[in-house]
């Protein structure tokens with residue numbers, strides 16, 4: 001029997017992300033939610049393990065009440081139960097507070113966890129920090145950006161591509177992996193799965209009071225990250241005519257734009 005936890009984030013549908021130009025923040029309340037794409041791949045990886053060996057899958061999400069939708073979706077494709085962490089006390093959590101909250105919930109709700117699976121990154125904030133930070137909080141080994149793996153007894157053998165090299169690694173369980181989106185293509189929920197998910201929803205809803213949490217480590221209070229500003233960069237266009245011989249034109253380009261070219265290509269042009 002292998003106990004698997006899949007951490008799933010609900011993200012706003014990218015096509016519907018409106019901005020509040022005054023505050024520079026995303027108006028998430030106006031956007032419809034969806035399962036973060038990489039989390040759908042992590043869930044599929046869990047379901048594939050379950051199709052090969054006896055397993056129990058717990059899907060956990062932290063977010064506003066509407067995040068419960070991703071748990072129904074997870075149960076419809078093969079998760080056994082869902083845990084929704086929702087409370088205003090969790091709001092505005094950065095990755096540090098999110099990882100702390102998720103890790104304490106895993107300890108409490110799945111004390112015998114063997115494998116924690118996360119997406120490689122969230123499509124909205126995209127820090128890719130939460131998975132490895134959960135492992136740190138749980139004091140278990142972790143491997144990020146995993147493309148493929150096989151569980152053999154208490155060991156996972158995995159593959160990932162790093163700097164164009166194929167890495168093959170082994171990790172003892174319990175452990176955590178973050179899953180890339182190139183493999184484990186998510187399946188569509190079956191009608192039977194959807195019926196099960198909605199008829200017998202094994203979903204637990206927990207608030208901050210239900211978990212043994214340090215109030216100074218959750219939500220905004222527990223988040224050392226400060227977002228100073230969020231904005232869409234504007235591109236300025238300018239037409240410039242350079243005159244003279246080819247040699248003079250090139251010299252002018254280097255004079256005027258050398259610094260910008262250097263920073264774009266990551267090389268100091270003066271030293272080339």
Ligand SMILES: Cc1cc2nc3c(=O)[nH]c(=O)nc-3n(C[C@H](O)[C@H](O)[C@H](O)COP(=O)(O)OP(=O)(O)OC[C@H]3O[C@@H](n4cnc5c(N)ncnc54)[C@H](O)[C@@H]3O)c2cc1C
Nearest residue numbers: 007008062090093094118119121122125126127128129130
């Ligand atoms: C009431 C409330 C409001 C929130 N509002 C926002 C908000 O406005 N904006 C925002 O970005 N976040 C919000 N969150 C969630 C939380 O703050 C972010 O999830 C966290 O900062 C993750 O950072 P990231 O997106 O860079 O994740 P990454 O580190 O890029 O995510 C990697 C992986 O970690 C796991 N993971 C990440 N976040 C969660 C999660 N919440 N639940 C389960 N698994 C997760 C997933 O497997 C994901 O694929 C809210 C939470 C609550 C409770």
